[in-house]
Amino acid sequence: MFHRRLWLLFSAAFLVSLALMAQAARLSLGHLHEDRLDRAEQAMRTPKLVETRRGRILDRYGRVLAHDEPGWDVMVDYRVITGEWAFARGRVEARRDRDWWAEASSDQREARTLEHAQPYLEQVEMLWQTLADLGQWRPGDLTRADIEAEKNDIRRRVQKLAAHVWAVRQERRAERDGEAVSIAEVADAIAEQRQHYSVVRDVSERTRVQVEAFIAEAEVDPGLGVWKQVRMERPRQRRYPLETFTVEVDRQGMPGPLRSDQPLLIDAEGVGLHILGQLRRTYEEDEDARPFLVTLPDGSTATDLRGYLPGDRAGSFGIERTQEFWLRGARGRTVTHLDTGVEDRLSPVPGNDVKLTLDIDLQARVQALTHPDVGLLVRQPWHRSATETPEPKILSGAIVVLDIESSEILAAVTTPGMSIRSRREEPESVFRDAEYLPYLNRVVSRAYPSGSTLKPFVLVTAMDENVIGPEDTITCNGHLYPQHDDRFRCWIYKRYLMRHGPLDGAQALQHSCNIYFYTLGDDLGMERLVRGLRRFGLGSATSCGLTDEHPGDLPSDAMIPNMGKTDAILMGIGQGPVTWTPIQAAAAYATLARGGVAYHPTILRDPSPEDARGEDVDVPRSAIEEAMTGLKLVVEDKDGTGRFINVDGQRIKIHNVEGVSLWGKSGTADPGSVRWVDHNFDGKRDPGETYTLANDQDHAWFVGLAGSEGGPPVVAIAVVVEYAGSGSQVSGPIFNEVVRALRLEGYL
Incomplete structure (x- = not known):
């Protein structure tokens, strides 16, 4: 009798433990499954931001003093900017010998990857130098130092954004699972790390044609493969069409030696510039004041399409600065579902015009x-x-x-x-x-x-x-x-x-x-x-x-x-x-x-x-x-x-x-x-x-x-x-x- 009871108790405990283990496994696999589903679903969607138009600045009679005008920018894949593209290509080359790769140590793999990445690193170097050379045909244009500064700024801003997203993911996963989560477990590439960025802005028509020639040649010349990661886009450029005037000055009423019956033609530059202002690249304080990704009270993130992304422009001084949030519009967004081909589109909202009292x-x-x-x-x-x-x-x-x-x-x-x-x-x-x-x-x-x-x-x-x-x-x-x-x-x-x-x-x-x-x-x-x-x-x-x-x-x-x-x-x-x-x-x-x-x-x-x-x-x-x-x-x-x-x-x-x-x-x-x-x-x-x-x-x-x-x-x-x-x-x-x-x- 005693042994039978003991056996029944042991069986009951075993069944309870088994049920708990099954539930834990189900929850664990379920969360893993949910994560995989989320990632798979994200992979099936291709989001793309649609740039907006900044509002115009007009004088008292409606003459346009500042407006957005489409120009050409040289856009380069973020993975080329960071160097990741060259090493990824080298790793693909190194792994072609699968048997060797399977038996090689990590140090051997790294050395072989670096060896195969070298030609691609040289392509990347050639890309930057070529862009710098193309910018030297007119005084005051782009230099190699300018390109390096732009690349560093893009890397810094995207890394800051990625760190923020990963920290939010880590916190949400830890809260959901009830245990600490390493940053490596949530550090998947964010969308901004898979995008192209403007490295050279507002290029001349001559430079645009030359860059597009390199892109076309890359389709048949493997030695120019890096140019496949480059594209020309037309984000809007800020123009100030009345910043320069030729004015006829009447000198008949001027004093002494300044008086003349002949008018004087004066080329006035910078007309109204102190009032209008200009744009500059955003600073960290701009992005902190109006971030593109906003953390909600529940810990989730949302997108503010009026917020600032790395490489954005904001008013530096003058009306461009004081009326920044009135002039600045909201981006649009398209999401293409790869499984169905359906495209969801949210149209951009143009910025508002500002009319000045200035004549x-x-x-x-x-x-x-x-x-x-x-x-x-x-x-x-x-x-x-x-x-x-x-x-x-x-x-x-x-x-x-x-x-x-x-x-x-x-x-x-x-x-x-x-x-x-x-x-x-x-x-x-x-x-x-x-x-x-x-x-x-x-x-x-x-x-x-x-x-x-x-x-x-x-x-x-x-x-x-x-x-x-x-x-x-x-x-x-x-x-x-x-x-x-x-x-x-x-x-x-x-x-x-x-x-x-x-x-x-x-x-x-x-x-x-x-x-x-x-x-x-x-x-x-x-x-x-x-x-x-x-x-x-x-x-x-x-x-x-x-x-x-x-x-x-x-x-x-x-x-x-x-x-x-x-x-x-x-x-x-x-x-x-x-x-x-x-x-x-x-x-x-x-x-x-x-x-x-x-x-x-x-x-x-x-x-x-x-x-x-x-x-x-x-x-x-x-x-x-x-x-x-x-x-x-x-x-x-x-x-x-x-x-x-x-x-x-x-x-x-x-x-x-x-x-x-x-x-x-x-x-x-x-x-x-x-x-x-x-x-x-x-x-x-x-x-x-x-x-x-x-x-x-x-x-x-x-x-x-x-x-x-x-x-x-x-x-x-x-x-x-x-x-x-x-x-x-x-x-x-x-x-x-x-x-x-x-x-x-x-x-x-």
């Missing part, structure tokens, strides 16, 4: 005025610089034109500029020129002391704070303090030992009297003065849609208690702790023209920026009218400081465009005695950066308004020229020629 014709006209051959931005004898016989030096600066009614930017030029050609062929001249910084968009990215162009806003603030009334005057004796004190002298006293006498607000602007505005700064004090200037946008970026905008400088509330009387006095004439950018200057003057209503300037028409317009700065209308009267006197009265320039001892009218009405203010702003060398090439003064002493000239400003004769102002214009001398002498004639360009384009 590209006006932009080209204004840019042509800055060309050295014209001479307006070359140092001239009448610029009233400290040098008796100034050398013919090219000057740096910026010009911006703003539509007053809409606050839309019509033109924004920085000089010296850059072009697509110079960025490609002469990058050192663009990115390593520490004096001129051609890559820097001075319209928004550099702030300057405002000089006397700030005086209208000091006047309006003083009248708003009841520091001075419309009928009140301040007497200019040539100096703010007693005569023996050299501080705070008026410019007319320092230059001619003269005095302005009693002046009201409009007259003080007309004569640009420093004593008048020193007094207002002193009476207002720092707190009230800063509060008034903030209402006109000083100290804050305009958020106009251009990249790397500088907010300008204005003391913060925390700084004001630590600042003294001298700071407020200096700010009264636009010196001391206050700077602004050309776009801020134009926007502030446009606010005066609207009667004290501030709009945010913008470069974007579509997609439209958030509507934050129509903010009343809340100052008396009488204060605005007094400032506008003064600005009119500056350019129209015979004693206005912006009326004449002196050329060869003769007084010549600055503003000579017929049929227009003008308001304006010149400014000669002291930049300080230290000129800095931008060793970091970022346009910013960084802590610890080296500075270079130089006896530089003042920054020359002219900011004003223009309208049709007898009508209200319709455009605001800001001109600044760095280290150039007198505002009226240097920037006044440039302002005049911008007005002429506006008239020619039908704005006035």
Whole structure:
């Protein structure tokens, strides 16, 4: 009886164990079967991505400034890029002797594989060198080093993507099986390791024909077998069709030796490039911010067809950068089922167009005025610089034109500029020129002391704070303090030992009297003065849609208690702790023209920026009218400081465009005695950066308004020229020629 029970218990335990073993085997085989089914199913599907079209960039009249255009790229199989193709071919050759292979050691197999791979490695080397040689027929084109850099970048990015996919697979398998899984068990090749990649982009028609000849010859010549792994494709290339203009410059109204009855033809390169921007290869941070493969909360992965893959392009600067996700479309995808021949297709989604407020014709006209051959931005004898016989030096600066009614930017030029050609062929001249910084968009990215162009806003603030009334005057004796004190002298006293006498607000602007505005700064004090200037946008970026905008400088509330009387006095004439950018200057003057209503300037028409317009700065209308009267006197009265320039001892009218009405203010702003060398090439003064002493000239400003004769102002214009001398002498004639360009384009 006892033995029978023992036998029954043993049998039951055996059957239970057998059942458990069978279940484990079933589960294990089932998972293995599932994996095999998944892999087999994947092998029966051939996925292929379909490239999308990036949105266009248009000017205000719909002219195409940037668009995608199909070009030819040399695409090479990833396994050739990594070298795997040559060793795979060598292994196939080595294994032809099956008996030897079966008995050989691993070291022997590796040596035989390497021996047979050698001819294929030589083919690969020939491929890269041939592509480099084909790219040498035109200066500035492809080099072997460029190809190696591109290959390294592709390998790095694909390996990073593969590591991510394998890590997700490993985690999912370990969670499913309940035990650790080695990376080798899940490290099957991902789709991106079986694709072709652009190694040479946008090749010429000549290169395309030569590459296709090699591909065709490879079908009959085994020595060219590697070319079977190459194909020509037409991904879209970014084109900027209006980046170069030929402009006819009218010189009849220019000063002195620049005047001529014969127009000058100027080839303007890089028109609008600082605004439009360009594309670059994506960085890791781009791919991290918008990855092509996304890990979901449950650990699975999904594809974001708007995400970035190795070798993709993204906006580097300008509108291409700020509007990247609006311009960028979504890829499509086709999946061909090899067993049925059925193709599933998901069409690509094109990127959205961006319409700018820019008038590209006006932009080209204004840019042509800055060309050295014209001479307006070359140092001239009448610029009233400290040098008796100034050398013919090219000057740096910026010009911006703003539509007053809409606050839309019509033109924004920085000089010296850059072009697509110079960025490609002469990058050192663009990115390593520490004096001129051609890559820097001075319209928004550099702030300057405002000089006397700030005086209208000091006047309006003083009248708003009841520091001075419309009928009140301040007497200019040539100096703010007693005569023996050299501080705070008026410019007319320092230059001619003269005095302005009693002046009201409009007259003080007309004569640009420093004593008048020193007094207002002193009476207002720092707190009230800063509060008034903030209402006109000083100290804050305009958020106009251009990249790397500088907010300008204005003391913060925390700084004001630590600042003294001298700071407020200096700010009264636009010196001391206050700077602004050309776009801020134009926007502030446009606010005066609207009667004290501030709009945010913008470069974007579509997609439209958030509507934050129509903010009343809340100052008396009488204060605005007094400032506008003064600005009119500056350019129209015979004693206005912006009326004449002196050329060869003769007084010549600055503003000579017929049929227009003008308001304006010149400014000669002291930049300080230290000129800095931008060793970091970022346009910013960084802590610890080296500075270079130089006896530089003042920054020359002219900011004003223009309208049709007898009508209200319709455009605001800001001109600044760095280290150039007198505002009226240097920037006044440039302002005049911008007005002429506006008239020619039908704005006035």
